Amino acid sequence: MKIFNGFEYEVVKGNVIIENWCNSNSIIIPNEIDEKPVTVINAWGFAGSEVYSVKIPDSVIDLYGRAFKNCTKLSTIKVSKNLELIGFDCFSNTQLKSKPAIYKAFNITERGLVCRDYLFKENEWSEEIDEIMPCERGYHYCTNLFEIFNYYFGALDKDIAIYICEVGDKIIKTSTSKCVTNKIKPIKRLGREDIIRILNGGDV
Numbered sequence: 001m002k003i004f005n006g007f008e009y010e011v012v013k014g015n016v017i018i019e020n021w022c023n024s025n026s027i028i029i030p031n032e033i034d035e036k037p038v039t040v041i042n043a044w045g046f047a048g049s050e051v052y053s054v055k056i057p058d059s060v061i062d063l064y065g066r067a068f069k070n071c072t073k074l075s076t077i078k079v080s081k082n083l084e085l086i087g088f089d090c091f092s093n094t095q096l097k098s099k100p101a102i103y104k105a106f107n108i109t110e111r112g113l114v115c116r117d118y119l120f121k122e123n124e125w126s127e128e129i130d131e132i133m134p135c136e137r138g139y140h141y142c143t144n145l146f147e148i149f150n151y152y153f154g155a156l157d158k159d160i161a162i163y164i165c166e167v168g169d170k171i172i173k174t175s176t177s178k179c180v181t182n183k184i185k186p187i188k189r190l191g192r193e194d195i196i197r198i199l200n201g202g203d204v
Helices: 192-199
Strands: 002-004 007-012 015-021 026-028 036-041 053-055 076-078 103-109 112-115 139-142 160-167 171-173 178-181 184-190
Touching (some): 103 184, 139 160
Parallel strands (some): 015 036, 053 076
Antiparallel strands (some): 103 139, 103 160, 160 184
16 A cells, blocks of 8 residues: 555556545545546545545546545535546535435436336326335435435446435435435436536535
């Protein structure tokens, strides 16, 4: 393992992977190290640290799973505009928030908008459910975009699709921003550029 300005890293096929860090609580990740592009923040790379601010350069395309998990003071982040993949549980237990809105993530298959074998249709209400229960019955969504990646992960605009949604009149909130409702209507799909803009504090 090599170290540059407090960052532990390795070089794989000419690209730098940030493995860990041991320096400031306000982090600016470099575009290059040893004249090689920094393209990956590895799994658990900053997890559990005291960091409160992070700037990720546009050279980075992958944030692996749990990269910032349990960074309980982390409240400000600037993500790469070229980010392609966000790993599982990447931002859990942080202070990161997106502007208030209602979101829902779906798995994408060859059939289209499918989540847990239910086929949704854009701008159409789902089948209404009388009795809802978190994690068991109903349609789940998050009001904080960062928390979607606690449940869904993969290549943005490819493995997952994130929609702004309207929700039903019955809602149960959990301890996080995750909610369950009796019906839901996907009204606008967010492209990769939209997702990155919102993560960086932009408007929906």
